[in-house]
Amino acid sequence: xxxxxxxxxxxxxxxxxxxxxxxxxxxxxxxxxxxxxxxxxxxxxxxxxxxxxxxxxxxxxxxxxxxxxxxxxxxxxxxxxxxxxxxxxxxxxxxxxxxxxxxxxxxxxxxxxxxxxxxxxxxxxxxxxxxxxxxxxxxxxxxxxxxxxxxxxxxxxxxxxxxxxxxxxxxxxxxxxxxxxxxxxxxxxxxxxxxxxx
Numbered sequence: 001x002x003x004x005x006x007x008x009x010x011x012x013x014x015x016x017x018x019x020x021x022x023x024x025x026x027x028x029x030x031x032x033x034x035x036x037x038x039x040x041x042x043x044x045x046x047x048x049x050x051x052x053x054x055x056x057x058x059x060x061x062x063x064x065x066x067x068x069x070x071x072x073x074x075x076x077x078x079x080x081x082x083x084x085x086x087x088x089x090x091x092x093x094x095x096x097x098x099x100x101x102x103x104x105x106x107x108x109x110x111x112x113x114x115x116x117x118x119x120x121x122x123x124x125x126x127x128x129x130x131x132x133x134x135x136x137x138x139x140x141x142x143x144x145x146x147x148x149x150x151x152x153x154x155x156x157x158x159x160x161x162x163x164x165x166x167x168x169x170x171x172x173x174x175x176x177x178x179x180x181x182x183x184x185x186x187x188x189x190x191x192x193x194x195x196x197x198x
């Protein structure tokens with residue numbers, strides 16, 4: 001059985017690369033293993049966190065900021081926080097009171113354009129386009145719901161109340177002299193189409 005180790009030069013290079021890989025892995029992971037200590041052992045507390053831009057013992061603004069990961073409760077800090085007195089302006093935010101600062105009143109009236117008419121006329125919406133269908137007769141038999149003939153050019157439809165014609169126009173109501181139609185695409189108001197002869 002051959003292991004492919006016939007060439008001694010290749011074997012020496014493979015061993016050297018393997019040792020180098022083991023050393024690199026040990027170099028990467030050994031510091032992590034030595035820093036962590038098992039639970040219950042007496043390890044020193046972590047150093048305080050120093051904000052970026054300051055040195056250890058330096059000041060951040062007016063107060064020195066010292067943060068620690070020590071979870072023990074500091075009773076002296078708690079006592080000073082409990083003794084803090086609120087010193088506000090005396091205004092109760094839960095009771096409606098006039099604002100102590102008076103708003104100054106305008107000295108003169110604002111300048112306006114006297115020639116301008118003060119009446120506001122709202123813009124009028126344009127009327128919807130007329131429905132291009134023609135109502136030219138009835139298609140119902142006695143005892144059946146009313147149906148009508150509608151045409152547009154050479155196309156003819158038979159429809160009853162509530163039905164859609166030409167995938168756009170709904171038959172709202174049928175009377176003996178006209179039909180009420182609504183454009184469902186433009187959501188326009190219903191329009192009357194009179195009965196045409198011929």
